[in-house]
Every structure is written in structure tokens, then in C-alpha cells.
């Protein structure tokens with residue numbers, strides 16, 4: 168049950184063409200209301216985000232786009248509970264995460280969010296299978312169960328036959344698919360990705376986008392992604408464009 172009270176209809180209109188949304192609260196996987204983020208370093212203050220509102224339904228794929236420095240990664244970090252905003256509230260899966268203690272947040276992230284990064288972040292000395300297994304171990308899944316699940320996850324991303332390869336023997340797209348398999352360990356409902364296709368050529372980038380889209384639509388996972396990649400727009404349910412820390416337009 169999402170507790171925040173401000174009606175969705177209070178949003179400023181996104182674009183002339185876009186219809187206002189009146190989503191039932193129970194359908195929302197992510198809600199961010201009036202997010203502000205001011206960084207302070209000594210006497211210097213920098214407002215990276217101002218009055219950002221955003222919401223995603225379960226099974227939606229949403230993009231955060233905008234020029235460099237517009238606040239995309241900061242917003243993703245706040246929505247993932249990695250960074251605490253200086254203003255506003257974030258609800259994930261019906262729970263308000265702003266205000267949770269550090270350890271509760273870490274636990275929430277571990278149980279509910281799969282992360283995917285531009286640079287894959289695989290352990291170079293571990294095979295594809297072992298890379299996925301390690302993530303499962305961290306989530307409390309051990310030994311034989313972890314090995315079995317890692318095989319299933321690699322199969323899901325189309326890499327069953329690469330289970331025993333080291334990252335150096337995989338293409339960029341295959342590495343990213345291992346990273347996606349790893350992110351899916353423990354069945355998180357939310358997937359958050361920071362420029363997952365930036366390091367990939369067009370063929371591999373397309374395969375990764377298609378996979379993430381399939382995970383949203385077939386497995387009802389909610390995918391939020393920072394990207395500069397225009398190829399992804401056609402796959403997305405919504406695009407939020409940030410400019411100077413504010414939402415410039417939303418496509419529905």
C-alpha cells in the first residue's frame with residue numbers, strides 16, 4: 168500500500184499531447200514526489216535536482232534521458248536508495264524508502280533491486296556461471312541451489328553454453344547479459360540500469376535492450392534505465408527527459 172497522499176493529477180502537465188495519468192496506487196512500483204538534491208562541498212552548494220516527480224507501474228520500462236550533467240545518475244541513485252535526497256520522498260513497491268536506516272536500505276536493495284552498469288562489473292577471474300553464483304551467495308542462496316539457479320538465469324539470458332567462459336572470452340553484449348543474469352538473482356521486482364548499452368555495438372546493444380524489454384513484459388519486472396541511446400526509446404513505455412535537474416517532458 169503506497170502511503171503518500173498527493174494526487175497524481177497534481178502533476179504539472181507533461182506535454183500538450185500527453186494525457187494525464189490516474190494510476191491506481193496499487194499499480195505503482197516506483198513513485199517519487201518532489202525530489203530535490205543539493206550537493207554541498209564547503210561553502211559551495213549545487214542543486215542537481217529540483218522538484219522531480221516520477222512514477223512507474225509494475226512491468227513498465229522507463230528511460231531517464233537528457234544531456235550530460237542534467238541529473239540522471241543522481242536521480243537513479245536516489246530512486247535506488249543509494250543516495251538520500253535533500254527533499255521529497257521515494258516509494259518503492261509500496262514502501263517509503265526515504266527515511267529508512269542505512270542497513271534497512273541495504274537490505275531492501277538486496278531483496279528488491281537488480282543493478283546493471285555500463286561497465287558490466289564482472290569479476291575477471293570468475294566464469295560467467297561463477298559471476299552469477301557470487302551474486303546469489305550474497306543474497307543468501309548457497310551451494311547447489313546457487314549453481315542450479317545460476318544455470319537457469321544464464322539460460323534465461325541466452326548464455327547457457329557460455330557458462331564456463333571467463334569474461335575476457337565473451338563479447339561486450341554477452342558480458343552485459345551475464346551482468347543481467349546476475350542482476351536477476353533472487354528475483355528482484357525492480358531493475359535499475361545506468362547506461363547498459365553505452366559500451367556495446369549496435370547488434371549487442373539491440374540484444375540487451377530486447378532482453379530488458381522482455382523481462383519487463385514477460386516477467387512483469389519494472390525497468391528504470393538511464394540512457395543516451397535513442398534506439399531504446401521505441402521499446403520504452405515512458406521517457407523522462409531531464410534538463411538542469413528538472414523534468415522537461417514526459418512521453419506516455
Ligand SMILES: Nc1ncnc2c1ncn2[C@@H]1O[C@H](COP(=O)(O)OP(=O)(O)OP(=O)(O)O)[C@@H](O)[C@H]1O
Nearest residue numbers: 206207213215233234235236237238239240241242
Ligand atoms: N557528489 C557530488 N557532489 C557535487 N556535485 C555532484 C555530485 N554528484 C553529481 N554532482 C553534480 O550534479 C550534476 C548531475 O550529475 P549526474 O551525474 O546526475 O548527471 P548525468 O545526467 O547522469 O550526467 P552524465 O550523462 O554525464 O552521466 C552534475 O553537475 C554533477 O557535477
